[in-house]
Amino acid sequence: MKRTWLASALITSMITSISMSATEFELSGKVSVEHRHFFKDAQFEGQFNGGQSSATIEPELYWSWNDGFDSIIFTPFYRVDSQDDNRQHGDIRELAYIHAADDWELRVGIRKEYWGVTEFQHLVDVINQTDGVEDFDGEDKLGQQMINLSLVQAWGIVDFFILPGFRERTFASEQGRLRGPIVVDKNNVNYESSAEQQHLDVALRWAHSIGDFDLGSYWFHGTNREPILTPSFNSEGVVLQQYYNQMDQLGLDVQATLGDWLWKFESIYRKTSTESFVATQAGFEYSFIGIFDTNLDLGLLTEYAWDSRGVVDFNTIEFGKSGSVFQNDLFVGTRLAFNDMQSTEMLMGVSTDLDHSANSFLMEATRRFGDSFKASVDIRLLQSSDSIDSAFMLRDDDHAQFSVEWYF
Template sequence: MEQRIFLDRPDPLTQPIGNSYPYPVYHQVSVALSPHVEASSQRNNMVYTAHPFLRFDERDSERTHVDFRELKAAVVTKKWQASIGFDQVHWGVMENHHLVDIVNQTDYNESPNGDDKLGQPMFRLGVNIKDALLEAMILIGYREPSTPTPGARFSFGVDYRYEYEGWGEEYHPDLALRYSKKVRNIDVGVGYFGGHSRTPELVTQAVGDPVWKVNLIDQLSVDVKADLNRIELKAEILYKVVGDQSTRAMVLGSEFKLIQNQNISVNLLAEYSWDEHGKNAFDNSFQNDIFAGVRFTLNGLNDSEILIGHNYDFDFGSQHGSVQAKVNVTKALSVGVEGWWFNVSDDDYANKAFNDDNMIQLTGYYNF
């Protein structure tokens, strides 16, 4: 069960959203159910997974939604594994900016941080090659980002229609390949993605409303994490081609283990994000930004965790911060507290809609 409390009055709505969403909204209650069920058969090496997700929101009809995070059948052996159905695949090693994570579409209804993803229909094959993993995925069916109702809290403005580049439109198959290997204390991943971009481009037209254009892209990426005892060094590097334009971007980061004992762990986090297009980058959320944070893990309290982070944009002067805490009172009962605040420049078009959405969120979890 979740209670959101908004601290600021939003800009007046240009048009009413509906009777269930009066102006201004200062609180919002919702409930969610997310069971994860797995069944396996040793006789034929089959594993069946079902992970539906359902949220009901008292005010926002778009935030009330159902999704299959996973719904798949898999064959798993020591040398290879194959699956078909809805699945989730996460690429990358960073805490704040997930630069190379592209396989699944983002569920923005859940949180501004973009960590929650929609399930993606796919055929997935993985082969173990001398302590390395080679994966190939064929993705069928483009999933539009899940977003709140335009004008609602944490929304992105007007909801325009989508146009897709390439044959088959939203059913154009996408291809994802990844090779990952651990060499001593270094984890390395090399990925390729060819297909529809997960970040559609808003294009104005001579006649009619703008449209969200979903471009075909080719993306090469590398992610590295080196464990040097008390410090971890991380990097994600990307080269992307859209039409006749190319983009280079990277995220460099580190995680320092300040305190490590039986009761508490304290890690300091730092990341720097860069995009060669600077202010003109299509997704300018992290084109020249620095992030600093600290993570507390309360080992003596059922591995409860608190993450405090702050992001600053050197180009626009925008900044935002968050506190995310989850206290596991017992194995069955947890309490979450999440807070977000924003101070975003009007030129920072990717994030300025959040300026009035400073928020405190209280969540109660029951694990069964």
């Protein structure tokens, strides 16, 4: 936390030193209201039933000067929530200084860095910590302190990362839904490194486009973003303790655009002091353009996930060992793009655990209204009859989510 505010103070001092007459200032962002409705009563003690309402604000302030070669971006975030105390939280998503030159770029501060090409799981996305209270799909990330030097070469873009601070994952509180039977204690955290949150992580990534292929590979050394959860005790009783070990991870992502086919591949190799494993996500999307002589585009998606660790067995947790939710899973889905003035889109998909016959269904639909508003509907249904599978803990958490966003 000290380093977070040190970075904030440093960038703030840089802002005040800039002549306002030489700068360009932009303010944008969004405000959203959201409501989730759970179709079934909660299965664990302390959880709420029925609906959950919330609102967020995420402004973005952008300064640029020196003909745009220097800039600062600031993106704070805050959510208020009617049911889950842990989901009512704030974060600095971005607060960074960026200097661009002809063949290099320097980025210093708090940022979000996304890697990945697949649709249903992002194995290679390792820099930022997951903001787990936002949604259980892992798409939302916390801001990460970093120094990032990007070199542009004819043979690719090379990025060097120094990551001087670690963020712990967020989890639902006792009142929250989309959690297991034992609450994760956010105050009960241990680290393999004696430096704990101050461990200095590093990463190196290469990315390049060759013809129809977009390639990326990286090496990461530092604190694992995925905590190992083990039973412990506090004054309230049994809780889950977070343990963050050290890891080295190699990652590879490939995307090939071949006509109407889009082929996607992600794979990682991770080594810790207690285990090593390989995980892969691969698949394709085929697009039918202008079906039935309309503006409608239809995409068919298929992906397969494999993880050498096998499934997470929550009945027999072994300290230092982890598992995967997607150890042998098949995903199929369809994407509809209406190509209308309102940018209407819809994604539907089904995932199946081929080992334990667990299934989940998702639907995501969005549509703009006017120039400033966007409405979204998300539906998620979960089915499992095997207590070993992670979906078993969420079998009563089927829900629909409605949101309206105002962009300014």
